[in-house]
Amino acid sequence: MSDALLLVGHGSRSEYADDVLPYYVDFFKGDFEEVVACYLEQEPCIEDALRLVKAQRVFVMPLLIAHGYHTRVTIPGALGIEASHGFAGGKEIFLLEPLGRSEHIVKIIKERIGEAKRTP
Template sequence: MRDALLLIGHGSKDPRADDVLPYYVEQLSRSGRFSTVQACYLEKSPSIQEAVQAITADRVFVMPLLLAHGYHTRVTIPDELGIKASGDVVDGKEIILLEPFGRSEHIVRLIEGRIEPFKI
């Protein structure tokens, strides 16, 4: 079975945001775990539908790069994926919708690391 990873970002008009998803695609592609690692956006191109259609793997892990559940994780993303629940099959691909980041000690450490340079 071939697995793919689809990273979903919100999208932004701010050019400083343009290198974030490509960075994660590059880093996660290096593992060799996935036949494809691709990025798409909620608010710009490529869209979720475009990205899923371009993926030829049997199973697609979908990671919303969002902190918490909300409208996008409950409604927008499942609707765009064409699923009712994680594990549904669409066009011959099993779609596994992963949880957003949520509560994580890794994020706590990341926040602390961003503050560290400013400590006296």
């Protein structure tokens, strides 16, 4: 069975946000047959990205900190599922938990604080 990873970012009009999802796509390419990025508020949208995926199983990772409207309504609706797991368009879809509470994120926050303290 072939697997794909669909990374869902919020999206931004800022040119500084354009390199984040491609970084993660490149990082995960060796772990899945397909790795695709899409956005909630810019193109490509979830529906379009999902149509491009040929894999039978799709793991959808919302790159969001916590559950909210997007993880409970927007993303499942765009995927055509009603819960964190379902079938749509001939694919088995797993909607993963958002980033949430993690010691790894705490470490990143501490790193950012350290960077700011070193800035003249």
